[in-house]
Amino acid sequence: MALRHWALYFRYAVGNISSNRLIHAISTGTITISLLLFGAFVLFFVNINDWVLEWGQTLTMSVYLKDDIDQQEKQGIETTLGRITGAEISSFVSKEKALLDLKETLGPQGRFLEGLNENPLPASFEVVFKNISWGSLNPKKIKEDLEKLNGVDEVQYSEQWLERFEGFVYLLRLVGLIIGGLLCIAVLFIITNTIRLTIYSRRDEIEIYKLVGATDWFVKAPFLIEGAIQGIVGALAALGILFLMYSLLSLKTIHIFGLPLMRVVFLPEGHTVFILSLGLVLGLMGSFIAIGRFFRFFYD
Amino acid sequence: MALKDINLRIRRGDFVFVTGPSGAGKTTLLRLMFGAEQPTEGQILVDGINLNRIGRLKLDLLRRRIGFVFQDFKLLNRKTVFQNVALASQVIGERSAITKKKTHQILRAVGLSTKEQAYPLQVSGGEQQRVAIARAMINNPLILFADEPTGNLDPEITREIMVLFRTINLRGTTVVIATHSRDLLENTDQRVVVLNQGMIIQ
Numbered sequence: 001m002a003l004r005h006w007a008l009y010f011r012y013a014v015g016n017i018s019s020n021r022l023i024h025a026i027s028t029g030t031i032t033i034s035l036l037l038f039g040a041f042v043l044f045f046v047n048i049n050d051w052v053l054e055w056g057q058t059l060t061m062s063v064y065l066k067d068d069i070d071q072q073e074k075q076g077i078e079t080t081l082g083r084i085t086g087a088e089i090s091s092f093v094s095k096e097k098a099l100l101d102l103k104e105t106l107g108p109q110g111r112f113l114e115g116l117n118e119n120p121l122p123a124s125f126e127v128v129f130k131n132i133s134w135g136s137l138n139p140k141k142i143k144e145d146l147e148k149l150n151g152v153d154e155v156q157y158s159e160q161w162l163e164r165f166e167g168f169v170y171l172l173r174l175v176g177l178i179i180g181g182l183l184c185i186a187v188l189f190i191i192t193n194t195i196r197l198t199i200y201s202r203r204d205e206i207e208i209y210k211l212v213g214a215t216d217w218f219v220k221a222p223f224l225i226e227g228a229i230q231g232i233v234g235a236l237a238a239l240g241i242l243f244l245m246y247s248l249l250s251l252k253t254i255h256i257f258g259l260p261l262m263r264v265v266f267l268p269e270g271h272t273v274f275i276l277s278l279g280l281v282l283g284l285m286g287s288f289i290a291i292g293r294f295f296r297f298f299y300d
Numbered sequence: 301m302a303l304k305d306i307n308l309r310i311r312r313g314d315f316v317f318v319t320g321p322s323g324a325g326k327t328t329l330l331r332l333m334f335g336a337e338q339p340t341e342g343q344i345l346v347d348g349i350n351l352n353r354i355g356r357l358k359l360d361l362l363r364r365r366i367g368f369v370f371q372d373f374k375l376l377n378r379k380t381v382f383q384n385v386a387l388a389s390q391v392i393g394e395r396s397a398i399t400k401k402k403t404h405q406i407l408r409a410v411g412l413s414t415k416e417q418a419y420p421l422q423v424s425g426g427e428q429q430r431v432a433i434a435r436a437m438i439n440n441p442l443i444l445f446a447d448e449p450t451g452n453l454d455p456e457i458t459r460e461i462m463v464l465f466r467t468i469n470l471r472g473t474t475v476v477i478a479t480h481s482r483d484l485l486e487n488t489d490q491r492v493v494v495l496n497q498g499m500i501i502q
Contacts, residue, residue: 004395004396005393008390008396019378020378204374205376207374208374208375208376208387209387209391210360210363211363211368211374212363212364212387212388212391212435213360213361213362213363213364213366213388213391213392213439214360214391215357215360215361216356216357216360218391299356
């Protein structure tokens with residue numbers, strides 16, 4: 001189709017928006033509110049995911065070493081730890097350091113440790129898991145494998161907490177997908193019906209177009225462009241309001257049970273583009289469905 | 301049933317009045333010839349094209365060669381006089397410059413060159429009908445259908461509009477006017493088709 005036709009459709013669409021300002025404002029407002037709800041949910045989900053992952057990254061595993069370990073065995077353990085995806089040795093705690101740390105932790109009550117003839121604490125590697133994909137991590141197997149190595153006495157991690165954490169992340173994703181999907185359907189339903197109202201309010205106009213020989217496409221194209229414009233403007237407005245809300249919120253530190261939570265983050269670039277695209281697609285789809293339904297009614 | 305046993309042939313370049321009392325089937329006959337309705341029986345051929353077998357797209361294309369004028373003008377009140385007329389040219393994909401030129405010319409021909417930027421509700425009933433005629437004529441149609449085109453107009457404006465239709469007919473366009481007005485038919489030398497209760501009686 002020639003570019004001049006598109007230019008004409010675009011002019012018609014802009015002209016229609018300008019001459020039906022109120023109904024388009026209502027339509028765009030509906031899209032804004034719908035996408036704001038959706039965006040707020042995504043923002044909430046992004047932050048929860050971010051916080052959970054940050055908490056997850058503080059998860060450590062302690063690999064306790066036997067007292068009679070030699071240098072070669074120690075190096076072997078270090079190499080093995082280095083090969084585990086996402087695992088990073090944060091520190092090596094020698095027997096002496098372990099005792100010192102314990103004394104410090106116990107404070108005045110730690111004096112009884114001075115009477116010991118021998119240091120009973122083992123040396124250990126402290127391991128931190130970073131950038132892990134929780135689905136692929138099998139801490140139980142890592143523990144078993146490490147304990148088979150020469151020189152390793154015991155491996156400890158918070159097994160139950162980790163399992164719950166994994167379950168929580170999965171649940172969060174599932175709930176996110178379900179709510180996100182339902183919100184998308186609801187938004188599409190609202191947009192379709194709002195645009196349908198716009199189209200029905202202009203059915204006399206469409207009738208005149210058809211009387212002078214306009215093809216269905218000639219009538220549909222400006223409506224599709226209007227839908228796309230409404231979708232993008234609605235999405236931009238929703239993102240703007242969301243950013244304003246985020247700015248107000250991020251000025252304060254959120255506390256839960258008296259503990260300061262991690263920072264509040266805004267939607268990453270990818271999510272922002274996704275919401276913009278969603279606005280565009282929903283606006284287009286809403287118009288497409290609404291005008292299709294209108295034409296079925298029109299020809300009946 | 302609005303119409304029955306209709307056998308009517310209108311030749312190219314004819315000027316025909318379709319008349320009869322209210323409910324005689326005048327509007328239905330015009331709508332059938334325009335393809336806005338389908339007959340339950342029989343065939344309608346326009347310029348050799350059978351309207352019973354025509355698809356939606358082909359009907360749209362055929363309508364570009366047919367002009368239609370209504371009693372209630374059917375103008376877009378949010379568009380100017382110029383935009384209302386230009387619409388029919390834009391619909392056929394005409395280039396912007398040609399559309400502008402044609403619109404200026406046709407509006408001059410119907411005596412509305414000074415009202416181009418006015419909106420329909422800012423001009424008189426007679427002027428609105430001339431806008432509708434200009435819109436119907438901008439693509440040089442083969443046929444012009446007019447359904448009670450002077451129904452809302454006073455006698456003087458009616459005469460002006462009828463002069464316009466005759467001029468259009470003299471330029472080669474077939475003109476079919478549905479009317480129940482006896483005044484229009486007095487002293488006419490044009491063909492008159494009289495309908496009553498859905499049948500042609502004369």
